[in-house]
Amino acid sequence: MKLAIEEVSYSILDTPIIEDISLHIKTGQFVGLIGPNGSGKSTLLKNASRILEPHTGSVHLDGRDLYRLTQKQTAREMAVVSQETSLTFDFSVQEMVWMGRHPHKRLFQGDTEKDRRIVNHALARVEMNGFEERSFMSLSGGEKQRVLIARALAQEANIIILDEPTNHLDIRHQLQLLDLVKKLDVTVLTALHDINLAAMYCDYIYVIQNGQVITSGTPEAVLTTTMIRNVFGVETEIGIHPVTEKTHITFLAHI
Ligand SMILES: Nc1ncnc2c1ncn2[C@@H]1O[C@H](COP(=O)(O)OP(=O)(O)OP(=O)(O)O)[C@@H](O)[C@H]1O
Numbered sequence: 001m002k003l004a005i006e007e008v009s010y011s012i013l014d015t016p017i018i019e020d021i022s023l024h025i026k027t028g029q030f031v032g033l034i035g036p037n038g039s040g041k042s043t044l045l046k047n048a049s050r051i052l053e054p055h056t057g058s059v060h061l062d063g064r065d066l067y068r069l070t071q072k073q074t075a076r077e078m079a080v081v082s083q084e085t086s087l088t089f090d091f092s093v094q095e096m097v098w099m100g101r102h103p104h105k106r107l108f109q110g111d112t113e114k115d116r117r118i119v120n121h122a123l124a125r126v127e128m129n130g131f132e133e134r135s136f137m138s139l140s141g142g143e144k145q146r147v148l149i150a151r152a153l154a155q156e157a158n159i160i161i162l163d164e165p166t167n168h169l170d171i172r173h174q175l176q177l178l179d180l181v182k183k184l185d186v187t188v189l190t191a192l193h194d195i196n197l198a199a200m201y202c203d204y205i206y207v208i209q210n211g212q213v214i215t216s217g218t219p220e221a222v223l224t225t226t227m228i229r230n231v232f233g234v235e236t237e238i239g240i241h242p243v244t245e246k247t248h249i250t251f252l253a254h255i
Contacts, residue, residue, distance in 0.1 A: 001062055001077060001158035001187045002027050008047050008057035017043045018211040020057070025189055025204075030182055032198040033191045035208035036232055041191040042082075042163050044208065048189060049080045049161045061159070075103035079152035081145075081162045093139070093147050094132040097122055100154030122153035125180060141168030149177060153184075162190040166197065199223055199247040207231060219247045 003025040010018050018040040025031045033041045046052040048059055050066055059066040061077055069077075079100070091099075100122070101115045123129045126146040131139070136147060145168050152160055160181060166174040174194075178201045181188055192198045198205055199219040206216040209231050215222055228236050234251055241248035 002060075003048065003159055003187060003189065004058075004060040004063075005044075005048055006058045006060070008044070008054040008059065010043055010047055010052060010055050016211055018047070018208075021208075021211075021213055022057075023048075023189070023206055023213070023216075025187055027187055028185060029203045030188045030201055031190070032202035032205045033189070033208055034193070034195055034198050034205060039208045040211040041208055043211075045080075045082070045161055045163050045189065045191060049078060050074055051080070051082070072103050075155065075157070077158055079155040079157035079160045081148045081152050081160065081165055083163050083167060090135045090137045092132065093123070093128060093134050093136055094119065096136050096147050097150045097154050100151040100156075103155065118154050118156070119150075122150040123147075125153060126150045126177070142170065142173055145169060146173065146177070149180070157186065159187040159189070160184070162188070164191050164193060166192065166194060195223065195228070195249055199249065200244060223247050223249060 003023070005021060005023040007020045007022055008018065009016060009020055021044055023031070033044065035041055043052065047054045053067065061069070066074065097119045098111070101111070101118065120129065123132065126149050128143065128146050128150055131143065136144065139147065145165065149165065162181070165177055169177060174197065178197060182201055202219055204216065205219055205222045206213050207222060207227065208214070214231065215227060223238060225236050225238055228234055228249070236252060237250045239248055240246070
């Protein structure tokens with residue numbers, strides 16, 4: 001599934017938050033957004049996933065205008081894992097993941113054996129089976145994050161949009177989650193703070209600063225000492241890791 005974001009801008013109270021951003025994401029690509037705090041990554045992801053409607057510009061899914069699809073059509077195609085899951089009522093872990101099946105159901109259609117299998121499999125893939133009856137709100141931040149990923153898996157969407165999916169996760173679960181998402185063979189757009197993880201997993205990276213894309217390309221092309229100094233104000237040493245053969249960044253603390 002292809003995602004085309006064309007010249008999208010979004011303002012809050014006349015203050016531009018993102019300006020003229022264009023992203024072109026090919027089917028099956030794993031694309032990362034990196035940039036400092038407040039640069040506009042979450043706002044862009046919300047514009048790309050129908051949480052906030054862009055003030056100008058357009059978002060197309062395989063050539064179809066996102067805003068002309070029904071909510072249900074969108075949910076069959078696109079899953080969103082965001083940090084802000086505000087719930088009015090508490091739900092059990094199982095209920096949270098079942099929600100991922102709703103876009104696939106007709107009105108009043110009951111749950112099927114297939115739904116049950118998909119939900120159980122999704123929970124197992126994020127190692128949250130055994131937590132089915134627990135209240136979602138009682139989970140730790142990392143456990144919540146894994147349940148939200150399970151819900152996205154149960155949704156069986158062709159594109160997944162993630163906002164800082166590794167937040168709250170310990171290192172094993174960070175790697176497990178990104179491995180899992182990478183292996184799904186779907187199109188992925190994700191904001192990531194950890195630039196080394198972005199280098200390991202992304203096919204393509206967009207760097208956002210002050211609400212604009214300032215550069216984009218493969219991790220090897222984009223992740224340079226000059227870019228990181230200019231955008232993040234941090235000195236680095238960058239090389240190719242001998243084992244992973246991926247770009248590896250060593251951050252040089254001011255000590
Ligand atoms: N509702 C709002 N009212 C006012 N300003 C807002 C609002 N929502 C976001 N902003 C501002 O928009 C800018 C971009 O925020 P956004 O959350 O998109 O950045 P981000 O790159 O995702 O940041 P972070 O890395 O810290 O998560 C920030 O300066 C933020 O304070």
